[in-house]
Amino acid sequence: MNNEELAELEVAVDQLCRFEHRFVLFLEQFYFTDIFEVALFLKRLKNAVARVERFKKELNKTIQKIEGDKLLNLMEYQKIQRVVYDGLGTLEIKDRFNCRINPELKEAAIEYLKDIDPSIVKETIHHSTLNARASQAIAEGDPLPPTLFEITAYPYVKLTEEKTC
Numbered sequence: 001m002n003n004e005e006l007a008e009l010e011v012a013v014d015q016l017c018r019f020e021h022r023f024v025l026f027l028e029q030f031y032f033t034d035i036f037e038v039a040l041f042l043k044r045l046k047n048a049v050a051r052v053e054r055f056k057k058e059l060n061k062t063i064q065k066i067e068g069d070k071l072l073n074l075m076e077y078q079k080i081q082r083v084v085y086d087g088l089g090t091l092e093i094k095d096r097f098n099c100r101i102n103p104e105l106k107e108a109a110i111e112y113l114k115d116i117d118p119s120i121v122k123e124t125i126h127h128s129t130l131n132a133r134a135s136q137a138i139a140e141g142d143p144l145p146p147t148l149f150e151i152t153a154y155p156y157v158k159l160t161e162e163k164t165c
Contacts, residue, residue: 009055016048071157090160095153099134101125102148109148 019041075081075093082092101109113133114121120129134151137143144151 005055005058009052009059012048012051012055016045016052019045019048067157072155075157076155092158092160093155094158095135096156097131097135097138098152098154099127099130099144100150101130102150105148112145112148 022041071091072093075083075091080093082090084090110121110125113125113130116137117133120133130149134144134149138151138153
């Protein structure tokens with residue numbers, strides 16, 4: 001997304017806010033005196049919302065690409081692991097883990113997990129819980145057995161925004 005498209009998004013959001021404000025005033029002043037005018041206004045409002053949604057999807061894709069590729073590469077190139085910016089927050093490179101149970105040894109893997117932490121295993125285990133447990137085990141220096149689990153880790157940049165009052 002380039003600067004021109006970003007400016008377009010800002011205009012669409014501004015339009016949406018103005019439409020909302022005008023609609024509330026319209027309803028307060030006229031209380032549905034002209035149904036055609038209300039319908040036309042609603043149609044324009046829905047169109048503005050649709051434009052914002054399209055831009056929002058495109059902007060999220062751009063943000064993910066910047067976070068996932070460019071920012072990570074830039075921080076790694078400059079050998080920066082963590083940095084704090086006033087007014088922004090903290091940027092840091094972290095590892096994201098993906099853990100899968102070896103399908104051939106599923107029962108043994110589930111039993112292993114029950115032995116180390118029975119609270120995380122019901123009849124099955126949710127993938128995010130398994131990923132978190134793999135991450136925790138690695139952080140504690142006691143990784144899950146590679147015969148039972150396939151664990152991959154990849155770096156990503158996490159932005160922790162400053163808290164404001």
